[in-house]
Amino acid sequence: MAKKKTKKQSKNRIRNIASIKELSTTVTNMKSLKQTMPLLGPILNEFGVKTDKIEDALSNIPELDMQTKDIVTIPDRFNNFFAEHGWITYRMMNFDVAKEAVLAAESGNFKGALELILQYYNVETIRFQLKRLNSIIAFRPRMELALKALIDYEEKRYHACVPVILALMDGLVNELHADRKGISAESTKLEAWDSIAAHSQGLEKLVRITRKGRRKTTNETITLPYRNGILHGTDLGYDNEIVAAKTWALLFAVGEWAAKAEKGELVPPEGKPKESLLDIIENIQELNNTKKELESWKPRESISINPDLFKENTPEYVLNKFLTYWMQKNYGRMTLILPYKVFDEKTAPLKVREQFKSQLLISYEIVSIQDIALSNTTISVKLLIDEFGRQNEKNHKFIMICEDDQGHAVSPKKSGSKWGSYTWHV
Structure with missing residues (x-):
C-alpha cells in the first residue's frame, strides 16, 4: 500500500518539475483571468482583442482544471503505490493506464492494479517504445540485441531476455553518465531536470531497489529485477513474466534519463521571462483551438x-x-x-x-x-x-x-x- 510522505518528500515531488508546474500555473492563471473578465473585458475590447473567443475558452476551465489535476498528481500517486513493487511512471507510459492503476489501488483493488500494469507491457507496447528509444544515438548500436530480447520475451524465454536488457541499460548508462559508471554503481545518480522518470521519487528510488546486493544463491522466485543477483548468477528464480516486464519498464525509464543526458539537458536552462497577460490570453486561445481540433478530429x-x-x-x-x-x-x-x-x-x-x-x-x-x-x-x-x-x-x-x-x-x-x-x- 502507499506510504504517507514526509514533509521533505512532499516538497520533492514529480508535480514540482518544471513542465508540470508550468501547466498547473497556466491553469491557475486562466482561472484568475476568468474571475477578472467582467472588469478586464471592456479594456481588452478597447485594444481590439476579441473577448468572445476568450470567454468561450474560459467556459471550459472546470473541465480543464479536472484534467490538469490528474496530470499533475497521477505520477506521484503512481510511484507512491508501485515504486517499491518495481513499477514507476515515465513520459512514454500510457497515461490512461497509469491513472486506471492508481484508481484501482486507491479503491482497494491493489492486485488488480498490478495485473493491469503487467498486461500493459505486451509485445506491441514494448516494440513501439523501443522504436522511440531509437532517437537516442547511444542506444542505436544496442537496438539489434534489444529486438532479439523482444523475440525471447514474446516466446516466453524470460531467462534469456532479462539479462540482455539489464546489460544493455548498464552499457547505456555507462556511455552517457559523466562518471562513466554503470547503473549498478552506488555513486551513479540518474536524475534530470524536468523529467518524470529521472526523479528522486522515480528512477532513483527504483534503481536503489534493483541494485541491492544479492550474494546468497537462491532458487526462490523473485518479482523484482535485482540486477546484481541476476547478472552475478545468485538470483536463479528470475525466469518469469513479471521480472521481464519490469526490466523492460526500467529500460524505458532509463531511456528518458538517457535522452536528457545525451542532449545536455540534465540541468535547468537559463531562466525565461514570466508570462504576460497577453501571453496567457494567447495560450488560452491556442488551448481552445487545440481542444476543438481534438474533439472534431477524425x-x-x-x-x-x-x-x-x-x-x-x-x-x-x-x-x-x-x-x-x-x-x-x-x-x-x-x-x-x-x-x-x-x-x-x-x-x-x-x-x-x-x-x-x-x-x-x-x-x-x-x-x-x-x-x-x-x-x-x-x-x-x-x-x-x-x-x-x-x-x-x-x-x-x-x-x-x-x-x-x-x-x-x-x-x-x-x-x-x-x-x-x-x-x-x-
Missing part, C-alpha cells in the same frame, strides 16, 4: 498512396521527400525528417550520412498510410536497399509525429510545427 478517409497526389505539409509529403533525397544520397536534405533536438543543425547531415552511407535506396513503394491521432500518422513502406553490393527488400513503418520546436506533439495547424519521425533509422 482519421482521413481513402488517403491516396500515390506520391504525385500528396499535399504539402502532410506526413506522407515529408516522408516522400525524405525517401527521394535518400535515393539521391542528399544527406543534408534528408535531415528534414529528423524530430526537433535529435541532433544540432551542424552535425545532423553528418549523422544521417553515417547511418545511410552503406545503404543505397534503389526504389520504394508506399504501402499504407494510417492516421493514428491528430499529430500521429503511421506510414508503411516497402524499400529495396543496396547494402554492400547486395539488394535487400525491407518493410519499414515510419511513425510520423507533428512537433513544435520544443519537441512536443502539437496540431499540424500550429505555426512552426513540422512532421518528423523517430523511426527514420531504417
Whole structure:
C-alpha cells in the first residue's frame, strides 16, 4: 500500500518539475483571468482583442482544471503505490493506464492494479517504445540485441531476455553518465531536470531497489529485477513474466534519463521571462483551438498512396521527400525528417550520412498510410536497399509525429510545427 510522505518528500515531488508546474500555473492563471473578465473585458475590447473567443475558452476551465489535476498528481500517486513493487511512471507510459492503476489501488483493488500494469507491457507496447528509444544515438548500436530480447520475451524465454536488457541499460548508462559508471554503481545518480522518470521519487528510488546486493544463491522466485543477483548468477528464480516486464519498464525509464543526458539537458536552462497577460490570453486561445481540433478530429478517409497526389505539409509529403533525397544520397536534405533536438543543425547531415552511407535506396513503394491521432500518422513502406553490393527488400513503418520546436506533439495547424519521425533509422 502507499506510504504517507514526509514533509521533505512532499516538497520533492514529480508535480514540482518544471513542465508540470508550468501547466498547473497556466491553469491557475486562466482561472484568475476568468474571475477578472467582467472588469478586464471592456479594456481588452478597447485594444481590439476579441473577448468572445476568450470567454468561450474560459467556459471550459472546470473541465480543464479536472484534467490538469490528474496530470499533475497521477505520477506521484503512481510511484507512491508501485515504486517499491518495481513499477514507476515515465513520459512514454500510457497515461490512461497509469491513472486506471492508481484508481484501482486507491479503491482497494491493489492486485488488480498490478495485473493491469503487467498486461500493459505486451509485445506491441514494448516494440513501439523501443522504436522511440531509437532517437537516442547511444542506444542505436544496442537496438539489434534489444529486438532479439523482444523475440525471447514474446516466446516466453524470460531467462534469456532479462539479462540482455539489464546489460544493455548498464552499457547505456555507462556511455552517457559523466562518471562513466554503470547503473549498478552506488555513486551513479540518474536524475534530470524536468523529467518524470529521472526523479528522486522515480528512477532513483527504483534503481536503489534493483541494485541491492544479492550474494546468497537462491532458487526462490523473485518479482523484482535485482540486477546484481541476476547478472552475478545468485538470483536463479528470475525466469518469469513479471521480472521481464519490469526490466523492460526500467529500460524505458532509463531511456528518458538517457535522452536528457545525451542532449545536455540534465540541468535547468537559463531562466525565461514570466508570462504576460497577453501571453496567457494567447495560450488560452491556442488551448481552445487545440481542444476543438481534438474533439472534431477524425482519421482521413481513402488517403491516396500515390506520391504525385500528396499535399504539402502532410506526413506522407515529408516522408516522400525524405525517401527521394535518400535515393539521391542528399544527406543534408534528408535531415528534414529528423524530430526537433535529435541532433544540432551542424552535425545532423553528418549523422544521417553515417547511418545511410552503406545503404543505397534503389526504389520504394508506399504501402499504407494510417492516421493514428491528430499529430500521429503511421506510414508503411516497402524499400529495396543496396547494402554492400547486395539488394535487400525491407518493410519499414515510419511513425510520423507533428512537433513544435520544443519537441512536443502539437496540431499540424500550429505555426512552426513540422512532421518528423523517430523511426527514420531504417
